[in-house]
Amino acid sequence: MNPTTHDPDDRLLEELAAALEATDPVPERFVEAAKASFTWRTIDAELAELVFDSAEGELAGVRGVDSTREITFRTPSFEIEVAIISDGVRRLIGQLVPAQVGVVELQFAGASVTTESDSLGRFSFDDVPLGPISLKIEAADGATTQTAWTLV
Amino acid sequence: MTGVAVHSSTGSPVSLAAMTEATTAELLQAAGGGSQDAWNTLVDRYARLVWSVIRGFRFDEATAGDVSQTVWLRLVEHVGRIRNPDRLASWLATTARNEAIRTKRIYERTVPTAVEFQIADSDPALDAGLLASERQVEVAAAFAELAEDCRQLLHAVTADPPLDYETIGQMLDRPVGSIGPTRARCLEKLRRSLETNQRAHGDADRGRESK
Numbered sequence: 081m082n083p084t085t086h087d088p089d090d091r092l093l094e095e096l097a098a099a100l101e102a103t104d105p106v107p108e109r110f111v112e113a114a115k116a117s118f119t120w121r122t123i124d125a126e127l128a129e130l131v132f133d134s135a136e137g138e139l140a141g142v143r144g145v146d147s148t149r150e151i152t153f154r155t156p157s158f159e160i161e162v163a164i165i166s167d168g169v170r171r172l173i174g175q176l177v178p179a180q181v182g183v184v185e186l187q188f189a190g191a192s193v194t195t196e197s198d199s200l201g202r203f204s205f206d207d208v209p210l211g212p213i214s215l216k217i218e219a220a221d222g223a224t225t226q227t228a229w230t231l232v
Numbered sequence: 233m234t235g236v237a238v239h240s241s242t243g244s245p246v247s248l249a250a251m252t253e254a255t256t257a258e259l260l261q262a263a264g265g266g267s268q269d270a271w272n273t274l275v276d277r278y279a280r281l282v283w284s285v286i287r288g289f290r291f292d293e294a295t296a297g298d299v300s301q302t303v304w305l306r307l308v309e310h311v312g313r314i315r316n317p318d319r320l321a322s323w324l325a326t327t328a329r330n331e332a333i334r335t336k337r338i339y340e341r342t343v344p345t346a347v348e349f350q351i352a353d354s355d356p357a358l359d360a361g362l363l364a365s366e367r368q369v370e371v372a373a374a375f376a377e378l379a380e381d382c383r384q385l386l387h388a389v390t391a392d393p394p395l396d397y398e399t400i401g402q403m404l405d406r407p408v409g410s411i412g413p414t415r416a417r418c419l420e421k422l423r424r425s426l427e428t429n430q431r432a433h434g435d436a437d438r439g440r441e442s443k
Contacts, residue, residue, distance in 0.1 A: 089415070089416060089419050092419050092422065092423060093386075093389065093390060093415075093419065095367075095368075095371055096371055096375060096386060096390055096422065097390035097392070098368060099367075099368035099369070099371035099372045099375070100284075100372060100375065100387075100390060101280075101392075102365070102368045102372075103368055103369060103372040104287065104372065106279045106280050106283040107283075107293070107297070109297070110279065110283065110296075110297055110300045110301075111275060111276070111279045113297065113300070113301050113304070114275045114279060114282075114300065114301065114304040115268075115271065115272045115275050117301060117304045117305050117308050118263070118268055118271040118272075118308055120305060120308055120309075121266070121308050121309075121311065122309070123266075123312070127309060127310075127313075133334065135334060135337055135338040136334060136337065149338070189301065210294075210298065211298045211301065212298060212301050212302040212305050214305070214309075226309065228306065228309065229302055229305035229306050229308075229309060230302070231298050231299060231302040231331060231334070231335055231338075
């Protein structure tokens with residue numbers, strides 16, 4: 081390799097970059113998974129942004145005790161409140177605010193499951209897998225909303 | 233989609249070979265229009281950048297994979313919404329860092345004994361691929377011994393594609409003006425660590441040093 085610079089720091093940095101490249105390549109299955117994630121592309125759904133995550137809060141002193149994580153997603157017209165409860169099995173319970181009846185799809189790596197929200201906007205899923213998830217909500221009027229992908 | 237040809241916004245076909253020559257803006261546009269080939273090219277182009285950010289946090293492999301996947305899914309949902317394609321590297325790096333920090337906090341909060349949040353303390357020398365030279369393994373091993381702030385900074389300044397200091401400052405939550413001096417300080421530590429290791433191995437490896 082021909083050094084392109086005579087500055088010792090730049091040379092060491094070039095050497096480090098090459099060393100990291102050679103000894104620490106991107107795991108191929110990460111690349112494959114990233115490519116496969118394109119199948120989750122949706123073109124018609126409004127994005128519900130993550131606006132609150134209790135995992136980011138400053139709930140001091142609950143480390144190891146707190147087994148419920150609360151997450152809120154928001155669109156201009158409604159909110160999706162979600163709790164992930166880990167008590168043996170991992171459950172996801174959620175509510176659409178304001179309440180509405182709709183079809184709720186829980187998407188996760190390579191698969192999805194579907195349920196319906198009740199008249200109070202509530203819905204739930206059992207056995208939520210570890211990893212990134214997204215909720216897709218189809219309202220009664222056909223409007224589709226999808227939450228930001230979130231690692232749970 | 234299995235076809236090799238994809239279509240640009242003007243309707244003219246774009247060959248797969250041309251994908252690797254395409255600009256990031258063109259790829260984002262094509263991916264936003266549904267081109268898996270354009271998406272794959274984007275992943276190939278930026279996977280190392282995303283990995284370099286996540287790697288610095290030393291998650292176990294499953295967690296690192298989840299964080300990586302979350303970042304790419306975030307890009308899937310934004311692929312048609314990225315306003316400034318020139319900032320994609322910065323957007324990916326920042327998203328990866330935010331997700332990694334969030335994930336680290338979750339593990340610290342919910343795993344009392346940090347059993348699942350294992351330090352990936354694998355020996356770089358053992359993990360090294362066949363392509364790595366002895367010297368490269370030494371450099372990587374010395375790098376692995378640095379403190380986390382130095383590893384993250386040096387990962388950032390060796391990112392490919394390169395990141396400007398402004399982006400690195402945002403990523404690492406450091407003043408832009410501190411990056412140059414910190415880079416120098418961390419490189420000095422790397423240099424010292426390399427020299428120490430070489431001295432330690434000197435007896436066993438006498439005469440095998442390449443320089």
